[in-house]
Amino acid sequence: MAIPTERDPLINRSAADVDAEDALPDGKRGLGPLELSARSRRGILAGVWMACFLAALNLTLVPTMMPSISSDFQKFHQASWLGTAYLLATSTFTPLYGRLSNVMGRRGANTTAIIFTALGTLGCGLSRNMESLIFARFIAGIGAGGIFTTSSIIVSDMYTLRDRGLVQGLASCFNGLGMGLGGPFGGLVTDMFGWRAAFLVQIPLFAIALMLTSYNIHYVTQGKSKSAKEILKRIDYFGSLTLLIATSSLLVFLSTKYNESLPWSDARVIAPLVLFVVFFLFFLWVEVAVAPEPVMAPAMLSQAVPVLISASNFLVGACNFSVTYFFPMWFQVVLLQSAGTAGLHLAPNSLSMSTGSVFAGWVMHRTGRYKKLNLIFGIFPFIGILFICLMREDSGPIQSWLSIIPLGFGNAVVLQTMLIALLAHLPASQMAVGTGFGQLFRGLGQVGGVAISSAIFQARLDTELHKRIHTPGAEELIMRIRRSATVVHELGPEQRRLARDSFIVALKTVYVFAACLTFLAYCVRLPIPDQDLDKAHASRMATTENSSNLGTGAGAIAGSSDTSRSPSVAPQVRAEDGDESDTQGVRGRGGADTK
Missing domain, CATH: 1.20.1250.20 (MFS general substrate transporter like domains)
Structure with missing residues (x-):
């Protein structure tokens, strides 16, 4: 049996994975997020910002399209759920991507988010009734929350705290532009080509964003890789489900009690209120006592x-x-x-x-x-x-x-x-x-x-x-x-x-x-x-390096005036691989640096 070398992957890969990895430019192998080339950074930022723009566009896209959609399906009383379903999914699944970024890796979590949003948007354009359109909006919202979260995490990886504020500020321009253009874009496209076109025209842009991020996010992060089976075990399914039911029940209660003006004695008012209380308490119990990787991070x-x-x-x-x-x-x-x-x-x-x-x-x-x-x-x-x-x-x-x-x-x-x-x-x-x-x-x-x-x-x-x-x-x-x-x-x-x-x-x-x-x-x-x-960034880097040295048995690293660029001696995995550094600290593997 061959003795592993410092170039061997941390987890076993298929031949196809190895071939794909070998196709990468050598400059991208083993690089930390702070050491990426300017070209790679630009490619990553272009991809995540384009995805953020599209996700923000969909936040405000629907209101100007509601009259046309309601006219097609003759269900105006359900039209408000087109916006609520998107927001509900976004808020419920957003924290899950913080965990997924650790167990799936940055690239895996970002790819998942973009695919969900694109599929949901495509489903909106192909919907044949109001119910399927609302469901498609919910699917798109599941991904949109992940796009916002993973983009912040990826930018946080690539820049120091001092630089990060400026880059995040530029990212927010795309969010603000997307939200600002959503209404006018939806109304204009609906008038010219119909409301379905406003959804379908976004699909090529999602494809471009996916290609940019998939190709460029190949930096390494510190931590310990996980197999697919372990990844699936660590996802907080019950926490997300109970949070979703609790939030949905609260929205239904507010809608029936105040929008429909039903009396307190009506079962359609009491039932969602009771469900909200029960499932919210259940959510807290799951997060504190059950979930191995809770989405709320108690x-x-x-x-x-x-x-x-x-x-x-x-x-x-x-x-x-x-x-x-x-x-x-x-x-x-x-x-x-x-x-x-x-x-x-x-x-x-x-x-x-x-x-x-x-x-x-x-x-x-x-x-x-x-x-x-x-x-x-x-x-x-x-x-x-x-x-x-x-x-x-x-x-x-x-x-x-x-x-x-x-x-x-x-x-x-x-x-x-x-x-x-x-x-x-x-x-x-x-x-x-x-x-x-x-x-x-x-x-x-x-x-x-x-x-x-x-x-x-x-x-x-x-x-x-x-x-x-x-x-x-x-x-x-x-x-x-x-x-x-x-x-x-x-x-x-x-x-x-x-x-x-x-x-x-x-x-x-x-x-x-x-x-x-x-x-x-x-x-x-x-x-x-x-x-x-x-000072905060230097302290973070010093803490990470000290933890890394304790884990690998290595001696302390000599101080550096530029700690943000100091190479880490901790075990590393690529950004598309999972790591558990965020929840359990950096764990040493007793091996050499993978760079």
């Missing part, structure tokens, strides 16, 4: 900084999506503008988010700090929502178009600084899991923001309409107005005025709710301490 809950950052992510996500879904309605219903013009009022928000992300990254890159940046610009979202709350029917174009800019800019700064703060306070071994943990609460905040703000809006709108409308057939008219805002345009002058006044009160209630969320988020972030990013 260990994070014992650390103050990850908890505070996750709470901020939840509140910021809820605030963003509360405004995103209800800000255009002011212009469509209160000012009686077209749906296209109302949607364009979100464009300044997308542009300001992109600008804020790059600005935050640039400042952190220049200063190596994030605390002061967060303190100053973190209050901007609250100021922006105050401007929105003060809008009137006769407000000029400056307030109508520019009020939302501080909201987008400030929240972009917050999200960038909090991501870097989270990574700076975690050891390198917990980076992937920590990223998934933070993304979990951000996703739950997005779903919660839409669901809770919708419940608040519907409850207040119902109250205001009943105060004002007392004509014969009032109940039927009120229900029609609540189910479709376009009905307001069809009313007579007197009834239209009453409906618009009711919408003004209901919408401002939602804006006040969003203002409370963002102010609470600012307060939550105040105790988070500052760190010098260069």
